[in-house]
Amino acid sequence: MAPAPEPVAAAAPGIETPLLGILCSLVANVMFASSDALVKGLTASYSIFQIIPMQVAFACIPILIMLRRDGGFRRMRAAHPRLIVLRGFLAGIGTIFGFYAFSALPLADVYAIAFCTPMVVTILSIPILGEQVRIHRWAAVVVGFLGILVMVRPGFEALTLGHLSALGSVFTGAGVVLIMRKISRDEQRAVLVTAVMLGLLATSLPIALFVFKLPAWFDVLRVGAAGLFMGSAQFLVVRALSLAPASTIAPMQYTMIIWALAYGSLFFGNAIDPFVVVGAGIVISSSLYIMHRERRRGRTLRAHVK
Template sequence: MSREQPAVAMEPERRASTLKGIAFALGAYFFFATSDALMKAVVGAYSTFQLIPMQVAFAIIPVMAMVLRDGGFRLPRNGNLGLVALRGALSGLGAIFGLYAFRHLPLADVYALAFCAPLLVTVMAIPILGEKVGARRWAAATVGFVGVLVMVRPGFQELSLGHGAALLTAFSGAATLLIMRHLRGIESASTMASAVMLGLLAVSLPVVPFVWRAPALADVGALALSGLLMGSAQFLMLRALSHASAAAVAPMQYTMMVWGVLYGMFVFGNPLNVWVVAGCAIVMASSLYTMHRERKLGIARRAAEQAQPRP
């Protein structure tokens, strides 16, 4: 009996740690959504390529605090530099597509389409990672596609470049997820966050001299707060993953839809679109099931590897 007591005692601690991780994740996604709302408020007045470096100038403050807390900046390990750089570049491209979508669509619509990323990972993992996808995950991906059709309703509403930009944001997010899956446990979170900042600057700074216009003081304040929130959200996500598993943290991203709806209604005056909400619910359910299946397959894969006799 005495041998079992430590394990029993650890269970409440593990549960408390998971709840703490979820709380950090909820805070992070609230910060992300608020940062996006601030960017949407100013995106109509300036070029996307000007807004990104102005936001990064403030986001880098909490990111540098994260780097120092993590023991200082570390270069990617041998062989990973290309993937880390690609992750940064994809973040930059995703920001360009996302800001364009924010310019033309309500926040909730952009989030709903961007939530397709986990489903796209399922499809993209076949040619890129050589994964085998079973019937259940294919069914989940198909249901998710139906959810997208419910949201955009082709033939019933005019599709715009904003919808296309939102979907491209989802593709860049899916590619980023695949890279993160490959580098999980190899590169530090501070290294990956630094790559994001550098990627954002790399895709925007070369264009800034051609599109720059003097910003209003209030807009500088909005961009400063947006950057600080975005950088702080990166730090909160690091804290979340130090307390809870990725499987527990990942579903919290869908709370951004709630914030997107609320900001859209009460800040930007967007009416509640029931089709978008319904389609997003289908996509969310499909994505959550996909995450659940990947988690179960991951556990089974690790168990099989541990069961193999070592040479």
Template structure:
């Protein structure tokens, strides 16, 4: 199998794992609030995070180089996580994914003021078409819109904000800073809500939360392996298979089905996102490639962003290669 083929298969596996994690969020969301789920999911992630941080050979402190950007990103991550968990608990999985796939469109727009990206007419038209697809999914005026729809869109917006901030400052901040601050923010915010919203977790549900947290880490490692094996333009489009996993989980576990209008709207959004990815890979079309170089998952802060995880793993690998006798 070619390296690109290997990368494609690994990315399919990673996004399947991510979809499984989201299905667990939906199952647990029937009984527990997003605040409680994110609190415990982040708590279970901390031993994994600390294990990686303690082996990070890069010297330095946890003081951010860009504290205000880190604060904004951490806040955006908290809002994104709460929004995504709530959306999965009240909407069909496929519909949440369809709306979340607006993230590449939003990244393209945010990259203009934040990264100085110049967006040409073709990508601009793709963004317009993508937002038309969002309207098709929402069908305002003909379907009842609720907080779940607003939450799904909110997750896409704030995830895009967090992603573009990482593209802006990521190479100047330590990976542990990018990793820990959103987790600290999650714990701080959700802990405040625990006295009012806490419900005792059954043992099996506690186990599911632990599995959900672990799956986020495993998927992050697998997607990094995919990007190492294949070029980005092969791996990035694979994110859209998540809607197929969502449809399967929805049908098998939650008695959900995709209606025709949602399928059409999702198709428009996906086509727009794919065009943006392919266009960014065209020489001279994009200076920053903000969508192509972004691992497309909502930034919930309950698991590491692959960018930070990749830098931690990559640095450890380089140090090991430099000291083969140890």
């Protein structure tokens, strides 16, 4: 799975032009969904451990351009090296989980499950960050998990390894977000992006050496497009966050479900499951409410500091 946008991790925006920021975010999410659709097609012929490093190789092209604009590698300094390494490792493991889920489930199902990440973050922030979660956010978490039950329908539909892998990507993604909450103010964007790429390579390349299969030229083009989409989307997310507040950009990621439904129907023959649509709507509503409460909590804390 292409690393998801992490709006909570970005630096504070400069001169805000929200509409342009929203546009950049929307285009980025189209690219993320397109990259994941290409990866799903490739999983029918190649190991996910081979696909990941090939995708990273092409993703590094636009990312290197972004890093050069930020001053290059010489200016890179990690303020929290251990947490940076852990973040990269979690991103790599999460991508393995996500890619396997794509190979076994429709894109929309994987995205719908992945959208419950804010709920897991809310729960884990209590023991890890020592945050207080009040009744409103707890209610949103409960409602969100009810949405997951609507989608997977335990007892009516068989739970597969694909569902478990999607849930695995949720927990690794939540770990990444929690780390970002601790270090994002101190770390450079170049360090954060580079850590993800290195994490993807570290978790996939050792196994890729044993499962490598010479790809057809057309498949090289497909994985190249997937990598370029993923790397360019990372660039656009950073750009979006420099133009608009994170609270404005974050909800845009949910538009990926629209592209997932479209790609699944057009290219993979997946019928649009009304239970997935309804469940995803519940999860998205719950996540948006959690974001709203987080934003209010942030304003309250800032007011007390002043």
